[in-house]
Amino acid sequence: MKRGIAEVPGILCGTGFGGIKKTQKKLDRPDTLLIVTETPSVFAAVYTRNDVQAAPIKFSKGISSKVNGIVANSGNANACTGEQGLRDAQRMAELAGRYSGKGAPFLVASTGVIGELLPMDRVEKGIKEAAENLGKAKGEEPARAIMTTDTFPKTAFAEGKGYVIGGIAKGAGMIDPAMATMLSFIATDAKVPPELLQKALKEAVDVSFNAITVDGDMSTNDCVFLLSTGKSDVTITEENYEEFKELLTKVLKELAYQIVKDGEGATKVAKIVVKGAETKEQARAVARKIALSPLVKTAIFGCDPNWGRIIAAAGAAGVGIKEEKVELYIGKFLLFKGERADYVEEEVYKYMKESSEITIELNLNLGNESFEYLTCDLSYEYVRINAEYRT
Amino acid sequence: MKRGIAEVPGILCGTGFGGIKKTQKKLDRPDTLLIVTETPSVFAAVYTRNDVQAAPIKFSKGISSKVNGIVANSGNANACTGEQGLRDAQRMAELAGRYSGKGAPFLVASTGVIGELLPMDRVEKGIKEAAENLGKAKGEEPARAIMTTDTFPKTAFAEGKGYVIGGIAKGAGMIDPAMATMLSFIATDAKVPPELLQKALKEAVDVSFNAITVDGDMSTNDCVFLLSTGKSDVTITEENYEEFKELLTKVLKELAYQIVKDGEGATKVAKIVVKGAETKEQARAVARKIALSPLVKTAIFGCDPNWGRIIAAAGAAGVGIKEEKVELYIGKFLLFKGERADYVEEEVYKYMKESSEITIELNLNLGNESFEYLTCDLSYEYVRINAEYRT
Numbered sequence: 001m002k003r004g005i006a007e008v009p010g011i012l013c014g015t016g017f018g019g020i021k022k023t024q025k026k027l028d029r030p031d032t033l034l035i036v037t038e039t040p041s042v043f044a045a046v047y048t049r050n051d052v053q054a055a056p057i058k059f060s061k062g063i064s065s066k067v068n069g070i071v072a073n074s075g076n077a078n079a080c081t082g083e084q085g086l087r088d089a090q091r092m093a094e095l096a097g098r099y100s101g102k103g104a105p106f107l108v109a110s111t112g113v114i115g116e117l118l119p120m121d122r123v124e125k126g127i128k129e130a131a132e133n134l135g136k137a138k139g140e141e142p143a144r145a146i147m148t149t150d151t152f153p154k155t156a157f158a159e160g161k162g163y164v165i166g167g168i169a170k171g172a173g174m175i176d177p178a179m180a181t182m183l184s185f186i187a188t189d190a191k192v193p194p195e196l197l198q199k200a201l202k203e204a205v206d207v208s209f210n211a212i213t214v215d216g217d218m219s220t221n222d223c224v225f226l227l228s229t230g231k232s233d234v235t236i237t238e239e240n241y242e243e244f245k246e247l248l249t250k251v252l253k254e255l256a257y258q259i260v261k262d263g264e265g266a267t268k269v270a271k272i273v274v275k276g277a278e279t280k281e282q283a284r285a286v287a288r289k290i291a292l293s294p295l296v297k298t299a300i301f302g303c304d305p306n307w308g309r310i311i312a313a314a315g316a317a318g319v320g321i322k323e324e325k326v327e328l329y330i331g332k333f334l335l336f337k338g339e340r341a342d343y344v345e346e347e348v349y350k351y352m353k354e355s356s357e358i359t360i361e362l363n364l365n366l367g368n369e370s371f372e373y374l375t376c377d378l379s380y381e382y383v384r385i386n387a388e389y390r391t
Numbered sequence: 392m393k394r395g396i397a398e399v400p401g402i403l404c405g406t407g408f409g410g411i412k413k414t415q416k417k418l419d420r421p422d423t424l425l426i427v428t429e430t431p432s433v434f435a436a437v438y439t440r441n442d443v444q445a446a447p448i449k450f451s452k453g454i455s456s457k458v459n460g461i462v463a464n465s466g467n468a469n470a471c472t473g474e475q476g477l478r479d480a481q482r483m484a485e486l487a488g489r490y491s492g493k494g495a496p497f498l499v500a501s502t503g504v505i506g507e508l509l510p511m512d513r514v515e516k517g518i519k520e521a522a523e524n525l526g527k528a529k530g531e532e533p534a535r536a537i538m539t540t541d542t543f544p545k546t547a548f549a550e551g552k553g554y555v556i557g558g559i560a561k562g563a564g565m566i567d568p569a570m571a572t573m574l575s576f577i578a579t580d581a582k583v584p585p586e587l588l589q590k591a592l593k594e595a596v597d598v599s600f601n602a603i604t605v606d607g608d609m610s611t612n613d614c615v616f617l618l619s620t621g622k623s624d625v626t627i628t629e630e631n632y633e634e635f636k637e638l639l640t641k642v643l644k645e646l647a648y649q650i651v652k653d654g655e656g657a658t659k660v661a662k663i664v665v666k667g668a669e670t671k672e673q674a675r676a677v678a679r680k681i682a683l684s685p686l687v688k689t690a691i692f693g694c695d696p697n698w699g700r701i702i703a704a705a706g707a708a709g710v711g712i713k714e715e716k717v718e719l720y721i722g723k724f725l726l727f728k729g730e731r732a733d734y735v736e737e738e739v740y741k742y743m744k745e746s747s748e749i750t751i752e753l754n755l756n757l758g759n760e761s762f763e764y765l766t767c768d769l770s771y772e773y774v775r776i777n778a779e780y781r782t
Contacts, residue, residue, distance in 0.1 A: 052706030052714045080702050080714065082730030114699025115731050220703050294685070294769075295777055302778030308505025311471050312611045315443030323443045323471065339473030340506050378685075379778075380771050386686055387693030387770075 010229025018126025021075030032126030265381030401620025409517025423517025656772030
């Protein structure tokens with residue numbers, strides 16, 4: 001069994017099925033998730049930077065005390081739903097508190113279609129069922145409850161010195177790294193002071209969830225919640241902070257990788273590595289522009305070592321790269337070094353064809369900074385999924 | 392016959408076929424264009440802002456005197472080709488001067504695949520043939536010589552008080568409005584002082600070629616050249632400048648519209664109108680973010696009135712829109728007014744299905760500024776064209 005958030009001491013998960021999404025097809029997975037902490041827990045959060053924020057985001061932002069857990073649903077994002085949406089988010093928290101027997105406060109998250117009011121009778125049914133099943137949802141089961149167009153549940157787990165960190169995520173489309181980029185719920189049993197917890201989450205998100213893209217669209221509902229149950233004897237201080245942050249980063253990067261791998265219609269993951277930059281910002285800007293380029297993404301789908309598009313995208317970042325200094329590798333093949341390098345196109349095609357993960361590496365030869373970005377290819381399937389999303 | 396640049400007094404066009412693109416298929420159109428002015432002409436130019444600039448761009452930027460015309464080829468962009476590429480661009484200008492009998496200087500432009508050296512023997516063959524045909528290429532013929540994945544030639548022509556403006560363009564993919572966005576060659580017979588010519592071009596480009604997007608990729612080769620042959624008796628001064636600029640804008644907007652209409656794989660043009668903004672920059676940022684969103688573009692392809700994605704994209708611009716104030720129309724249908732409006736989804740679907748041009752209008756209700764952007768939908772065909780571009 002893959003371990004996730006349910007395997008963190010002090011955490012109990014339950015899932016339920018409310019039938020929230022209007023659909024003819026019967027869903028073969030739950031659509032409601034309840035995560036309860038045995039005792040009130042410190043938490044940290046990172047939210048979407050979209051000007052338009054879904055009701056559960058607005059609601060959760062208002063919570064500053066310890067929480068008793070998280071309640072989440074898939075199938076409806078409760079976004080662009082006005083005052084009624086806010087009342088519904090609050091009601092979800094109340095229902096979670098009531099049926100779990102823990103009372104307020106609960107963090108709330110929703111994912112799914114935008115602009116429709118939550119069917120609250122069915123949401124209540126889902127939460128009630130999830131509460132009845134509390135403790136039964138293990139491994140990948142909690143992650144299954146927050147899937148939408150995801151094709152597999154996403155979990156990660158890591159062990160530190162005397163504590164663990166476990167998490168789940170959902171992603172797939174509308175993925176862009178201008179902050180958190182999907183839903184992800186993480187927990188640790190380490191005792192972490194709120195400021196350190198928030199600092200670690202922000203720093204870890206920056207190089208994981210903020211360094212991936214599927215389609216450059218930023219959702220109204222993105223959030224990452226990190227709970228500290230404190231069930232372990234270990235306390236995180238300035239002493240062991242780096243170690244904790246590294247472990248958290250590892251967990252988040254694993255989840256981020258799975259999100260890109262499951263990008264809508266994706267057949268390949270591409271790791272864009274930009275080295276030799278003057279600043280990290282320059283490296284990030286170049287990597288991001290390449291990662292977002294539809295021309296690069298379709299070329300990857302076609303296994304076409306079209307380095308011209310990659311160089312053009314890098315230049316389009318407008319951060320002062322020097323064409324004549326740039327070296328570009330796809331896999332181990334040097335394709336460009338100020339001008340076309342000497343390579344056999346068929347060999348590079350073969351590498352791209354046979355690899356499910358492609359590495360594109362640019363050395364700008366301007367400095368010593370670097371940044372890595374994950375992206376996926378752009379396929380017919382992406383168009384199909386999104387042109388037919390609601391039909 | 393549609394009129395274009397060849398119908399401007401003082402301009403002679405010729406086309407030739409060099410066989411520049413490596414391809415099995417025999418091209419049924421010319422690949423080389425020579426535009427010659429009867430007497431040396433003042434010109435204005437706007438170039439790509441990509442850090443990586445093709446050799447013809449670098450070469451043309453070095454010209455400050457009057458020119459005898461423009462030489463251009465399709466099938467090879469002469470980009471990322473190092474020192475040899477620069478020498479080849481210069482050689483194209485020399486060949487144009489020699490075969491036309493006019494001598495230097497000539498502006499140079501290339502479009503096509505990136506990263507391959509120009510086959511100069513075939514380029515010379517094309518230029519020689521174009522020179523022999525000088526004066527014969529009329530109407531749409533010059534535009535045909537610069538087509539790549541374009542499916543139709545793009546021309547525009549307008550008459551002012553005692554002068555005309557005519558132009559051609561090529562576009563289709565790698566279209567993004569961070570400056571000029573494709574190749575476009577325009578001419579007027581009005582006498583225009585160089586400073587006014589440059590000012591008018593810049594201002595007209597800003598609301599035409601800089602307000603369209605197909606895929607958000609910015610090319611290494613984009614340029615817009617505007618020639619003033621001076622064959623008319625009319626001189627443009629501060630007096631009639633606005634009138635001239637308006638006419639030029641009209642011509643450029645017509646070309647810009649054709650480029651979007653011919654966007655790779657496009658089945659529909661979408662006009663994104665953002666009103667009620669505090670500043671023009673705010674309106675432009677929101678319009679651009681919507682125009683670029685793959686989720687919005689696939690929804691348009693699917694005729695899905697998925698306003699949630701539009702609102703989410705608008706919010707992602709991060710320029711302070713207020714969800715509760717936003718009104719969103721698709722066609723004449725009000726879909727959102729702070730929350731979901733009262734509309735019949737089938738009616739909006741029908742409008743989208745039956746229209747080749749869709750209007751998406753957002754009123755931010757924050758101020759009085761507005762901006763219009765043109766985009767197209769994202770279809771299976773876009774993926775096919777770009778995944779198979781070189782195969």
